[in-house]
Amino acid sequence: MKAPLLELRGLAGGYDPIQIFQDVDLEVPHDRAVGFFGPNGHGKTTLMKTISGVLEPWSGDVIFEGRRMNRAAERGSRRWRNFNYDAIIPRRMDPKAVARAGLIHVAQGNLLFPEMTVEETLSIAPIAAAGRAGGAAETKRRRDEVEALFPRLAERRRHKARYLSGGERQMLSIAAGLMAAPKLLILDEPTLGLSPRLRGELCDAIRQVRAGGVPLILIEQDVGFLKELIDVLYLFDHGRISRRLTRDEVPSHDRLMAMLFGERE
Amino acid sequence: MSLDTLLVVASGGLVLGAIYALMASGLAVVWTTLGIFNFAHGAFIALGAYLGWQLSHAEASGLGLLAGALGAVAAMFVIGVCFHYALVRPFERKANIVAASVITTLAGAAIIENGISLVWGPRSKQMPRLAEGDVALGPVVLSASDLVLLVTVAAILAGLGWFLGATRTGRSMRAVAQNREAAELMGLDVPRLYAVSFGLSAAMAGLAGLFVGSIRFMTPTMGADPLMKALIVVILGGVARFTSPIYAALIVGMVEAYSSYFLGLYWTPAVLFALMIAVLVLKPSGLFTSHQRTL
Numbered sequence: 279m280k281a282p283l284l285e286l287r288g289l290a291g292g293y294d295p296i297q298i299f300q301d302v303d304l305e306v307p308h309d310r311a312v313g314f315f316g317p318n319g320h321g322k323t324t325l326m327k328t329i330s331g332v333l334e335p336w337s338g339d340v341i342f343e344g345r346r347m348n349r350a351a352e353r354g355s356r357r358w359r360n361f362n363y364d365a366i367i368p369r370r371m372d373p374k375a376v377a378r379a380g381l382i383h384v385a386q387g388n389l390l391f392p393e394m395t396v397e398e399t400l401s402i403a404p405i406a407a408a409g410r411a412g413g414a415a416e417t418k419r420r421r422d423e424v425e426a427l428f429p430r431l432a433e434r435r436r437h438k439a440r441y442l443s444g445g446e447r448q449m450l451s452i453a454a455g456l457m458a459a460p461k462l463l464i465l466d467e468p469t470l471g472l473s474p475r476l477r478g479e480l481c482d483a484i485r486q487v488r489a490g491g492v493p494l495i496l497i498e499q500d501v502g503f504l505k506e507l508i509d510v511l512y513l514f515d516h517g518r519i520s521r522r523l524t525r526d527e528v529p530s531h532d533r534l535m536a537m538l539f540g541e542r543e
Numbered sequence: 544m545s546l547d548t549l550l551v552v553a554s555g556g557l558v559l560g561a562i563y564a565l566m567a568s569g570l571a572v573v574w575t576t577l578g579i580f581n582f583a584h585g586a587f588i589a590l591g592a593y594l595g596w597q598l599s600h601a602e603a604s605g606l607g608l609l610a611g612a613l614g615a616v617a618a619m620f621v622i623g624v625c626f627h628y629a630l631v632r633p634f635e636r637k638a639n640i641v642a643a644s645v646i647t648t649l650a651g652a653a654i655i656e657n658g659i660s661l662v663w664g665p666r667s668k669q670m671p672r673l674a675e676g677d678v679a680l681g682p683v684v685l686s687a688s689d690l691v692l693l694v695t696v697a698a699i700l701a702g703l704g705w706f707l708g709a710t711r712t713g714r715s716m717r718a719v720a721q722n723r724e725a726a727e728l729m730g731l732d733v734p735r736l737y738a739v740s741f742g743l744s745a746a747m748a749g750l751a752g753l754f755v756g757s758i759r760f761m762t763p764t765m766g767a768d769p770l771m772k773a774l775i776v777v778i779l780g781g782v783a784r785f786t787s788p789i790y791a792a793l794i795v796g797m798v799e800a801y802s803s804y805f806l807g808l809y810w811t812p813a814v815l816f817a818l819m820i821a822v823l824v825l826k827p828s829g830l831f832t833s834h835q836r837t838l
Contacts, residue, residue, distance in 0.1 A: 332724055369636075377730030385728060391721040393784075394714070402714045406730025458730065 281344040283308045283462055283493055289338035291328040298324040299517035306462065311494040313504040315534060316514035322497050323386050326466050330383035331373035342381050347371055377406040380461030387470060388451040392440040396431055396450055399439060403457035411459040424453045427483050445476035464495045501531040513538060550683045552804045558689045560796025561696040562754050566769055567776035567788040568700060569747030575782050576720040576740040579644040584748050585766025586655035591619045591749025592756035592765065593659050596668055608671060612753050616746045623745025624738045626651055659763040670756035692754050700789060707785055716740055775819045781829015790831055
């Protein structure tokens with residue numbers, strides 16, 4: 279039995295001093311996609327930020343391809359909390375190491391770099407793939423794929439991210455994620471706040487990415503779209519995974535809401 | 544009042560503006576990337592000048608001006624990186640990094656300035672002129688030294704612009720300045736890029752120090768005045784784009800030259816600060832910006 283691609287063991291975290299989620303155990307097998315569904319403000323995004331190392335985990339482990347990404351040891355003891363010189367008390371988790379290992383997180387509502395053009399942004403995106411899949415030919419091939427996937431971006435190559443529409447920014451974020459040759463791609467509500475037409479366009483692109491064999495963690499509010507793509511759905515509320523459903527077990531949107539909030543009177 | 548006089552004053556303003564542009568761009572690189580104000584930038588100027596003097600002057604190592612300048616600038620890069628690791632990096636993850644860095648960079652400035660006093664003594668020194676002779680450009684006669692200065696500054700700033708716009712490291716630095724979290728998620732080495740920014744800024748300050756030392760006397764506290772001017776430049780121009788402090792520096796240089804000539808030397812700071820206050824009241828984000836701070 280091969281180790282899962284990503285494994286979380288008893289992960290807990292939050293924004294010091296407020297804990298947001300706890301006891302998250304999760305396995306993402308190779309070549310699979312998992313989905314997250316749950317109410318806003320219950321910690322899905324915080325959990326993803328902890329997985330990618332932008333926030334430090336308070337306890338528990340993040341294991342990617344059999345390698346533990348965080349340092350052992352519980353969260354810094356009280357005595358050392360104010361003494362956080364990197365050389366002495368290193369970060370518990372380094373987002374750079376996580377990204378370079380191939381776990382790419384496309385953050386929610388990510389504006390990337392407002393004053394940089396599409397071209398410039400995509401030119402630095404392969405840095406996370408350096409040493410893994412960083413050859414020039416490989417990068418060129420991925421670039422062509424990304425441009426085929428998002429023809430709009432190719433048209434807007436010389437535009438700064440600030441002047442792109444919401445949908446185009448989201449496309450740029452995903453494109454930048456793909457340029458990093460992801461082994462696992464986290465998409466955090468990629469269609470949030472988009473018009474139905476753009477939403478459809480973006481969903482098509484995500485379907486293609488998935489069809490290309492990239493494992494996904496997908497956070498979405500649209501159950502129908504989730505069900506199409508994912509193998510396992512986790513219901514996430516109050517900072518915990520409350521239920522695990524396989525694709526066939528995923529019910530309708532109303533039924534799912536009832537599972538989260540209880541039956542309507 | 545003849546046209547010639549105006550042109551001569553303008554050429555003086557141009558030289559001042561070029562030095563301020565070099566300083567302010569260095570200051571702006573750290574300000575935009577790390578989000579902190581480096582009060583030791585003035586001390587970097589003095590240190591660069593003294594290192595240059597030490598390496599190039601006939602009474603010291605006597606390597607010649609070019610070798611001395613290159614050596615001083617390279618040494619300043621290393622010193623900038625060390626300064627970052629010792630005095631800024633330890634506080635990087637604290638919420639009050641801005642306040643903490645004010646104190647640590649001021650402390651660093653005091654250490655550097657007093658270190659210079661200790662090593663080279665308080666007596667003022669002077670760098671040799673960059674070149675001898677005069678060059679006539681139409682009606683304006685520039686000293687060859689000023690011309691070398693102007694050409695060098697223009698080349699350095701153009702080089703910086705190219706570095707930030709076209710190289711991967713430069714683009715990464717801009718990315719970190721614009722959105723640190725997204726840059727981290729992209730796998731950029733943020734601490735290293737911060738260190739490079741600091742080193743680059745210190746190297747530019749060191750070069751500015753060499754130029755200041757060649758037109759004025761060098762003292763351990765010689766950086767205080769150019770630092771103040773660079774601060775005015777950065778506030779005046781804003782830092783939205785890498786070119787905005789350069790325009791603002793030319794304005795400040797010109798205003799300084801003309802007000803020194805027509806109003807007198809002692810009125811110049813008052814005029815500059817009045818200008819700064821006016822800009823802060825009317826357009827707090829700077830003359831040449833309509834957007835947020837970035838590189």
